[in-house]
Amino acid sequence: MDGPFIGKLRRFATLTREEMSLLREATANARKVTARHDLIREGDRPGPVFVMLEGWACRYKILPSGTRQVLAFLMPGDSCDLHIGLLAEMDHSIQTITPAVVATIERADMDQLMDGHRGVAKAMYTAQLVDEGTMRAWITSMGRRTSIERVAHLMCELYLRARNIGLTSEPYLTLPLSQLLLADSLGMTPVHLNRVLRELRETGAMELHRSRLVISDPNKLIKIAGFDENYLHRRLRLVA
Amino acid sequence: MDGPFIGKLRRFATLTREEMSLLREATANARKVTARHDLIREGDRPGPVFVMLEGWACRYKILPSGTRQVLAFLMPGDSCDLHIGLLAEMDHSIQTITPAVVATIERADMDQLMDGHRGVAKAMYTAQLVDEGTMRAWITSMGRRTSIERVAHLMCELYLRARNIGLTSEPYLTLPLSQLLLADSLGMTPVHLNRVLRELRETGAMELHRSRLVISDPNKLIKIAGFDENYLHRRLRLVA
DNA sequence: ATTCGATAATAACTTTAATCAATATGAAAT
């Protein structure tokens, strides 16, 4: 077992033994963090790169009106932007959703790691490109998908991403995301999300009960979502 | 005069004479492109990096229903993702909006340029981070801003970005974007956008007539938008 | 076992934006 971070990078590039061992070293400083803890806040001067080793987190922004927009979900293996240190201040915050284990890699170490090790660089850049593709998919969802399509699309995305890192047990997935949080990520109200979830349950495509996502009919869900996984840049089918 | 590309990079990092001269060489292959020409399409295998030297372009996606979502606007000096070549296929398309002049930099040349020249690398990475911040701002707009706030926010963004590259003549800006295109970028219908533009005109904050954006009352517009330029990562005020 | 607080579910009502349908306007081409 590599751990989720190295595991993820290995799906994006071939890593040498040395590279893996260096990555293990670099993330050896992992520490436990409680749920709902801000790893970094909008306006802060960026520090080291965060790497999620266990648990979930999200990027978010708070608007003047006090509403929140969730910008991305981070799962085990995910990290924040590798060149974040180039910026003077963060334009968004990152908060844990569940209790988590988080490693940090200092910018200098990261630079050194990537300069000397093309495999690591390639894997990190690919991960970044996938994150960007995901942002584009979110913009598309928000702009042009109906609420039911949008919810279905996010569930497809989260299911696939979770499956990539072995978090699923076939049609089930433990999604530690409250309806409030999901609503804040989908640009809708919790009340409306709740209605849409009922609608999705009634179609028989999926159900989300408490923290348990069951994809009862993957093809139906994909069809509702208009889901095309190409933006995740993995040749992996939702249905085998 | 450096041209918009080098000009932009110089705002993000100090470039040596040699770096600038190499960048000039790398973009010497610029060619003219007509308006509404796809530089690359979703599903294509990515090729070289595109650099806009003149004219505007946009990234977009077409949904199964045939609707379009514009994901970003590219102005002179902007380029597409530098590591794009790592991906097997594009997850979106890029199309010129106006007649344009576009240079291309082969991946190998780009890698070499960035490997040996930290200034170029730093500037390119910073540009990428700003693009990501912009995507996050768009997600936030789509998810949590009302339509009038959303329109005002985009106008603030475009005005500031255009001003950074010297495209404005004080309160005016030539915005070669039809209401249809703007609507596709804002996740709304052209009809509704038209009504919102009227509303904005009536507040006295700004008016958009044909291709001419006039920001009559910058402070009012900023206030309506809830605009905080931090995501553009430049210490520049909309009002001096 | 009971209380508490967070989360979820549902209903009634209001607001916002989409849809459908005409018209109008303006620039370019003849």
Place this chain on the structure above:
DNA sequence: ATTTCATATTGATTAAAGTTATTATCGAAT
């Protein structure tokens, strides 16, 4: 000057999603 086409504007109607309010459920703590 007139035609043409894309773009923009406006109105009437419908549909989608937000708001407010109430109640239900569940797990954790006492």
